[in-house]
Amino acid sequence: MTESLNAKAGINRQYMKERVFGLSVACPFDQGNPCDCPLHEIRKKSIEERYQWFRGLSDERILEILTYHKKCLGEKENSAVNSAGDTNSTLKSEQYRRAN
DSSP: OHHHHHHHHHHHHHHHHHHHHHHTTOOTTTSSOOTTSTTHHHHTSOHHHHHHHHHTOOHHHHHHHHHHHHHHHHHHHHHHHHHHHHHHHHHHHHHHHHHO
C-alpha cells in the first residue's frame, strides 16, 4: 500500500513539475506574458536558461508557483465571464431600447 502511494505521489510531483515548466513558456489564459506575473522574467529567457532555472526549483517553490497561477487564472476567467455578461446585458438593453 505504501509503495503505491509513493508511486502516486511521484506521478503527481512529476505532473506538477511539468505544469510549472509549461507555465514558464506562457500564461495559460491568453498565451501572453503579463508584467505582474512572477514568471515574467523567466519567460524572456531561452529554453536552456528556463530549464536550468527549472531544475533548481524546490518542491516548495513549485507549489507556490502553481498556487499563484491557479488563483490568478481563476480571477482572469471570472473577470472574462463577468465582462462577457456585462457585454451581453448591454446588448440586451440596447435591443430593448430599440424595440420600445
